[in-house]
Amino acid sequence: MDLENNLFMIPGPVKIHPRVLRVMSKPAMGHRTPEYRAMIKEMTENLQYLFQSKNEVTLISGSGTAGVDCIITNLIDKNDKGVVVHNGKFGERVFEMVQFYGKGSNVKGEYGKAPDLDALAALVEKEKPKILGVCHNETSTGFTNDAEKIAKIAHDNDALFVLDGITAIGGIDVPCDKWGVDAAIFGSQKCVAAPAGLAGVMVSPEAKKVLHDNKSMYLHLRKHLDKWMKESDTPYTSAIPLFLAMSEALKMLKEETLPARIKRCARLGDACRAAATAAGLELFSAKGFQSNTVTAIKYPAGVADDKFRNILKDKHNVMVAGGQSEMKGKIFRIGHMGICSMTDMCGTWGAIEATFKELGYKYEYGKATQAVVSYM
């Protein structure tokens, strides 16, 4: 596979625009300088635009998981209760964190299916937890949870609502203030199409009030928020080239506009689902909950995951993802967030069709690509 010239269709890291790549090659910038603070000030506005929120925001130099950790560790102390509703690998990770730091309970949904929100409401009512957490868009299964409903369950029970929006925010409509999201996280390498290595974090005044400040020096959320919002600065040296890249990626998102990007992702999702269906394939996740930023597709009988993805990579220079953990071998996943285009989708399905043909999976070849074209 050509690592620098291909169709990069995994659900993150995603393709990075040359404009964004280029700013990372700027000479070293000092982080205690007016230009650094000017960059942060501009990013603050763009991050709030992205979160659809007037709340405090910041960037954590670390992965998306660092962002979730930064929220959970500062909200949940060992005697704090947290409820997590999850139906996939990343929701499980949120639950693990709550258990790790405090007292966790959960509603576990089947992978790819809508979790039982009545059971959730009952559990939250019973537990009266400090937080209710969910992984909004399950990257592992291409499932979008009904975050608005879950937010309501939280508020009805005076719990703070924590949203892991790592592959949602910037690709799916997540109106944080409208829904009353108290803490949200996105990953830099996902819908904003920046390089991996940063987590964007948003915190409501209600959540900020009850942060524990004794849990982590590096992930000291209040310090991060205060330094950022009051001084347009960071408590520690940040990953400066990634900040430059994020700054540019956010500008590009704003140029496209958030509604336009969300609409584009929706159309890519429609096209991807139509292509899968046209090829006689089954989507992994339930209808009505299928994600617009990542599509999980069941392998047809007789098609082996490793062979399929190796041919796609080695012969067609197309990278898609397989399933994780218990999903391994059962599904493949196509990412369609960030700056992914419909021509990318068309080329991807062309390659998938050729690969299915090579592997002997039979259906009316050409129909999948044709389905994509109908969305172009």
Add this chain to the structure above:
Amino acid sequence: MDLENNLFMIPGPVKIHPRVLRVMSKPAMGHRTPEYRAMIKEMTENLQYLFQSKNEVTLISGSGTAGVDCIITNLIDKNDKGVVVHNGKFGERVFEMVQFYGKGSNVKGEYGKAPDLDALAALVEKEKPKILGVCHNETSTGFTNDAEKIAKIAHDNDALFVLDGITAIGGIDVPCDKWGVDAAIFGSQKCVAAPAGLAGVMVSPEAKKVLHDNKSMYLHLRKHLDKWMKESDTPYTSAIPLFLAMSEALKMLKEETLPARIKRCARLGDACRAAATAAGLELFSAKGFQSNTVTAIKYPAGVADDKFRNILKDKHNVMVAGGQSEMKGKIFRIGHMGICSMTDMCGTWGAIEATFKELGYKYEYGKATQAVVSYM
């Protein structure tokens, strides 16, 4: 149109690989240094590999036309005869140059049709010219002339054979030594997928012997060849970043191997032609002569060139070329040389199909893309 993230399918400049782009951002290199000469030495070997020739080679800092000019002005003095066989815009340019510098005569073929080679043989026999020139691959019409036959006509009449291989060499098989090509030119922005601004030149010992040395200071071909071949150097300051890029592009070509690249272009040509046919379109050039690096396709009735290409550009981020001069509005042209991939071709035809649909040109939508997929 996004100028940095698109499907760039014009017949040159073509898409440049990040590896090639990256070397141009190296700090300034001196051109009278051992590292400069080492780079030239390595390029010499790779250029000879590309030309399939043991002859002398060099790079001219200038466009492909500078390369052709450099050959013609040094071979044709005002009393020298040159015959040119041409059937397109770029062949005409070769003829113009011969007329400009000396005494030109020609066999003019219809655009997109094979020129009358019997008439050519008769003319060359009568004129006994110093050179016989041809534009091998007519970028303007997607036509590949039978250079081997034309070379034979030249040799049968003791004429030097000059081959404008600007969009041929590196994409179509041009075995210079086997055919006895006396001078050949390629453009950096074409089949080798380097940036625009350089012309590669190859000259046989027979041609070198009879070069005029009184015609141009900058395009003094003998000086260029001697300096390059004897000292691994250039007579004047070269376009150094472009040299770095060319050096990397040639390495990439060698890694792929020339036969593999030629085969890849042939397959891209097959796929592009099959797609056009599947969409009910007519190819501009005659069967058996259709180019494997650029395909010219007639517009169907009712499809306006500007509208078609504007939608492709603005809506789908796909760039194809229109017709030039008298071909304007009649054809569009798709380049498929260099590092163009089959997924690029698939996405391009997806966008073309969507555009045709939008413009009301009717056929069985999806069939063109399907045709490309059958070559993937």
